[in-house]
Amino acid sequence: MRRLFISYARENKPDIESLVRDLESLGYETWLDSSLRGGQKWWDEILQRIADSDVFVTAVSVQSLNSVACRRELEWASALNKPVLPLALGPLPDALPRALSTRQITPYSTSAREAAFALAGALGNLPPAEPVPNPLPQAPSAPLSYLTDLIDHVNQSEPLTHDQQREILVRLEPALDSADPEEARGARYVLETFSKRDDLYADIAQSLEKLGIAALPSAGGGSPAPKPVAAAAHSAGISKGVLGIGAVGLLAAAGVVGFLLTRGGGDSTPPATSGSPAVSTPAAPATDKPASLTGRWSGRVFGDQTLELVADINDGPPLSATVSYPEIPCQCTWTQSGSARGGVRYVTETVDSGPCSRSQITLIPQEDGTISFSSTYYSAEKQRNMTIQGTLSRDGAP
Structure with a gap:
């Protein structure tokens, strides 16, 4: 049975449901991403499914032509020499991308019974799939759509914790430097929406301003930082704004439950973090010309259990x-x-x-010569993002 990967834009879901029924009635096995959530793991799964498919079916519409994800899926299928079957879901513009303009596009619509026969004929004329190249070509980077789980956080009416606000910055700021103009514009749009919240912490608002994104005048008056950070700041007479962009605060219990699910452990209740050395309050670096981190670093990272991390760093840049x-x-x-x-x-x-999972890391050099480490990754088991953190020391340091 030939395995078909179906690439489509979300707006065309009704047409795709009909297409899947027709393909399955013709005896084909189909796969589409409707059952997956956002996240880098989601994108990796899509790329693997394309590699495992016998035919790449792209549902061509005005919406899919404007979709970064659809374009990158087609790029990957072409790089793997997969047979490509473009199906037109409706009228198309006169000018099509080269990847589609050089192919025969089969018309398909739910209103035409003849569409199923045209579909069967087109699939029958496709050549068999070639073996995937070895080694594999460079995979396309995930589109900004894999970060759409952050939209719920940005738009939620409930207050965002300091850790949640840091995570939004950590995951979106690198996208501002993306070579893809659409991805860069999308990241800026989400951050601009984020900047309009009235519960931003002072250091988060300052970080946004450094990116050229002005926060609301009331920003910086958000809820106090999680204890014991707030208590320490109060007793020392330090305002929230002095804590700096590296103030990661405490791990919320919900944020560490899934660590061992992807790092090799169980599902026990995490220990109280107030006694853990991982929850120190790191200060942001005072310079834009950071000292080199080249060397070997090691330390303990904290989730449902304590693990040793060893990193041999070449600071490049x-x-x-x-x-x-x-x-x-x-x-x-x-x-x-x-x-x-x-x-x-x-x-x-x-x-x-x-058994590790792909993750996004933040490394913040501290004045005492250590590095504050924070990692955010997606747990397929928990279907949400998880966070671990710790402190790394340079080997040989006193």
């Missing part, structure tokens, strides 16, 4: 590193995303071997 979690075991690679604004490095962690 851009920063890169080989990373291991020996107790799992797991081997990973770090690659810097965007520039080092204010000394903070935003890093993507990809998995080379072991």
